[in-house]
Amino acid sequence: MEKHIVKADGNGAIDVNGQVSPVTYTVSLKEGKGRSYEVDIRLMAPRDWLLQRGFERDAVLVSQSGARIPVYHDDGRLDPTDTISIELTARDDSCMSEVDLIRKYPEFDGAHSQKTEVL
DSSP: OOOEEEEEEEEEEEEETTEEEEEEEEEEEEEOSTTOEEEEEEEEEEHHHHHHTTOSSEEEEEOTTOOEEEEEOOSSSOOTTSOSEEEEEEEEOOOOSHHHHHHHOGGGGSTTOBOOOOO
């Protein structure tokens, strides 16, 4: 059973080959194995903007905390026939305490978070 603890939205930037643009993203927090936390990151980026900057499969999300998080397009190499908005995702399991988690993902410390459970 997978249990989502919190879901929140954030504002950051996407970096593709040194070219940066503002972006919104969603972070979902789950209980990890042991004492760790798993954070799923999801954002949508314009296909044409990505292609014009030489995007192939991965970019960097600069989160609200300033953390640089690699995000990936899982459907293979991007091309002009793909949908106009491209989903980029990542999973981070590097936070071993709540203090680490809030430092890296301040989005979870705000009032805009919503608790959800997935069975």
